[in-house]
Amino acid sequence: MITVPLQTAVPSAPVGGGETVAFYVLGTVVVLAALGVVFSRKAVYSALMMAVVMISLAVFYGINEAPFLMVVQIVVYTGAVLMLFLFVLMLVGVGSSDSLVETIRGQRLLTAVIALCFLVPLATGITTVTVGEPVGLAAGVAAAGGNIPWIAGEVIYRYVIAFEATGALLITAVLGALVLAHTVRTKKKRTQRHLSQERIRGDHATPLPGPGTYARHNSIDMPALLPDGSVSELSLNPVLAARVPEDQRSVPEDMRRVIGAGPGGGPDSARSGETRDKGGDDTGGSAAGSDNGNGEREGEGSWTR
């Protein structure tokens, strides 16, 4: 056993029994959530597991006498960074789950070997060191007048160069994100005048029937009913209609067949002589950065009609 001598001989903050319980309970949660980050197939589950890890680590910071870092951890990581992750996940596509097929042969095995080679010596090395009771920050905090004044004094006086460099780094990161996220608009923005003219010249000048009109529910996936009781295809959201028919449980049986038959096949559109492709306004496409060439599916993907 190696005993590392600490600066002060008298321990001022012994580790209590409550902290031991909290460590083992929360440590189990953290390790399980971290494994969930790595091994869950869907990226959104990984992000949510990451939130569990972040908040648990914030509690650990609180236990370890770092109240400022606890708050910063929650605000910066769970508040900002993780929401950014979720935002990008929504843009990139939530549904795309990772394929778990190995592309490099023996990659998992090698990874496991490397991980064990890293973890086992490190953990055994760490556990042979006993430091005794921690010194604790109570004396320094009392001298500096609080945890935050102490950190502020160190940051402003001793680490002022690093602090300035941090400011430069943040400005550079903001500029880089702006440059990288910016896309040039490839087609002209359609104004309200353009849209209204298109609507008047098209064959359906009035607003389309909303979902669920005259039906029992008014949720977005319920088609509206025509006066004769048949289903109006015009009222269906094209995004929902394009999905797998088995997914739409509340859509009537005959309607699913109609959606599968393609545009123009429905009873209502046959009557009014219109398909939904005409005049589909492009509200979300250009903002999401879809390029010009990908066909009518993108332009059709509007939820606002």
Add this chain to the structure above:
Amino acid sequence: MDPMNYIVLAAVLFTIGAVGVLVRRNAIIVFMCVELMLNACNLAFVAFARMHGGIEGQVIAFFVMVVAAAEVVVGLAIIMQIFRTRRSASVDDASLLKN
């Protein structure tokens, strides 16, 4: 409880993050695992600060958080850009310089 247990926990979390970086191919999940490794280091810094009665560990953990935030902003912007041009967030697909 020995306070070195926190360091062991940090080592475990770092290893899990490293495994994720090596195994996963979704760029966003790889990024999350990098964040996990940074957080493990932060936990070690904070635990050392308490063990030795100094504030330097917390100050360095604070700087690590700032750098991690900046890194996430730029990295996610790059992932978005790659996704726009190649319609994929997999790190295996970005192999334009190969051959």
